[in-house]
Amino acid sequence: MIKAADIEATLLSMADERQARQLLRFFKTGPGEYGEGDKFIGLRNPQVRMVVKEAWKETPLPEAAQLAMSPLHEVRLCGLLIMVEQYLRAMKKGDTETMSRIFESYLALHPYINNWDLVDLSAIKIVGNHEVMNPELILMDEWIKPDGHTLWQQRIAMVSTWMLTRKGHIDKCFGRAGFLLSSPHDLLHKAAGWMLREVWKKGYRRELRAFLDENVARMPSIMLSYTCEQMATDERHEWQSRRKSGR
Structure with missing residues (x-):
């Protein structure tokens, strides 16, 4: 089992202060902007995905959800992408119980899914697929x-x-x-x-x-x-x- 704290430590070890400053501007984190108050450590998506690739199979859903509640943007993204991979695996196996559990967890996390990249990289594959599989929703x-x-x-x-x-x-x-x-x-x-x-x-x-x-x-x-x-x-x-x- 891989814990959220260990994954976060791995992400923090790759932090780039200069890149973080650029991301603060790119994701509109200033007063009154849509990303106001968000915090970045300066990781690009491929770096986050590299950690996801190594961790998602051994990370329990509650640990992924804990990551998704982090105040750090890239840590939240990592948690959400782990959930995406776990949902897709469950869908491939026809494991509707796990799919529903991930979907419900995702819905509960919506206050933390609070920028366009977090939404776009997770909602299509979790919510979109779940709606296809459950047309009554x-x-x-x-x-x-x-x-x-x-x-x-x-x-x-x-x-x-x-x-x-x-x-x-x-x-x-x-x-x-x-x-x-x-x-x-x-x-x-x-x-x-x-x-x-x-x-x-x-x-x-x-x-x-x-x-x-x-x-x-x-x-x-x-x-x-x-x-x-x-x-x-x-x-x-x-x-x-x-x-x-x-x-």
């Missing part, structure tokens, strides 16, 4: 709503549709993106646009055009930009023109 349809839910809960709900789209369940993406049209957060606009772009990439172009036809006039510009990124230039410009003209 409606919790993410609640988390996408702004009332009583944080920016990060909403982003978890939005990016998790990536897996649903891969399986042809595109209505979830459209429904959740619709809730974010009036959001004040550009991180949610980007997430929705990213997921809508995935709908296009998977070939559901008629359906995406219908969604845009209904919503383009009130779509935030960055959401539309992400959505149309893979389109032909003429079509992309047409949607942008329609948004500006409000039609």
